Amino acid sequence: MAPSTPVPELAPLTPGATRVLDAASRLFYERGIHAVGVDTIAEAAGVTKKTLYDRFGSKEALVVSYLQHRDARWRIHLAEHLSRVPDPGTDRILAVFDAAIAWSDENSPKGCSAINARAEIGDGHDGHPVFPEVARQKTWLLALFAELCQEAGASDADLMSKTMMLLYEGAIVTVGMETFDEPFAVARRLARVLLEQDPARQYS
Template sequence: MTPAAERVLEVAGKLFYDNGIHAVGVEAIASEAGVTKKTLYDRFGSKDALIAHYLRRRDERWREHVIRVVEQRGRIAPARRLLLVFDALEQWIAEENPRGCAFVNAHAELPDAAHPGRDVIREQKQWLLEYLRTLAREVGVRNPRKLATSLLVLIEGANVTSTLGVVPGAVGNAKEVAKQLIESS
């Protein structure tokens, strides 16, 4: 990844997320990054490929963030560690996610299932589900898969509702429900 490509990706991440993918032209990205369109196309090949790169990069940051928050403290009960995912979400929303889940938003703008970005979207959700499942297994519940599914639903729901601004304390509420859910599993 060349320095120019890095700048393009960074700018694209900001513009795509803030304004929506279709609303942003490659010309705007190039000029904002201090790069010519030629360079942009030399590095990424097409806008669609750039979109996929943008999503991949954001997914990487999200995963790192979750893992950092969940695994920062050394000794902690597995059930509490599972709940830390909700704290990670709350921080993520406050710091990087004012316009909602970038992957849900991208999915709304990419109806073509063959779009290269669609794979990234699917993988992002799949990873979170698997991660939750792993944590749930460590808790020792009867049905880790089912619990992980429920928690994913709560997380996605909290993300959407808190973004839409209808319910301010959506993440905290979801965390409470999750706690109750874990205890009764």
């Protein structure tokens, strides 16, 4: 999927599956994946464990669905912010950080769900389906930054996009760690400085 069409298409869910996913999403994010069992999820969703397994197959698949649907919501939110700044340039790149500021305040007080899931599962679970899902989400965001930097006329769009990605990822980890207040605002200010110092000087 091209970064310019940022919202992935997901299969529709039955009402029962929606209840399971809503409950799992809240519990996984608030408590962690390992701390929440399928019994707790089923009880919170008001369904049986059989319904949970019938709809998702396994806890691992439910975790992937949780990450996919959360990512889809984020991309809708991001697309709305990008639509407000249609012209290529500094402000359109910074719109990603503006979207993150608004999103983290309301939806991500504990940081990035994908990073948290990847860290919690750890390296001792080779082949876990969460790993490629997290990689897909992060690769997509890097591609979006690359597209925005290319459109803006960056002298080295590859380097600039990776720099923007590092600022973004550093900020979202800092949100979860609560190291200091408003890390995305700090990242945004640094991003502006770097963009305005680009030798191409083609940013608006």
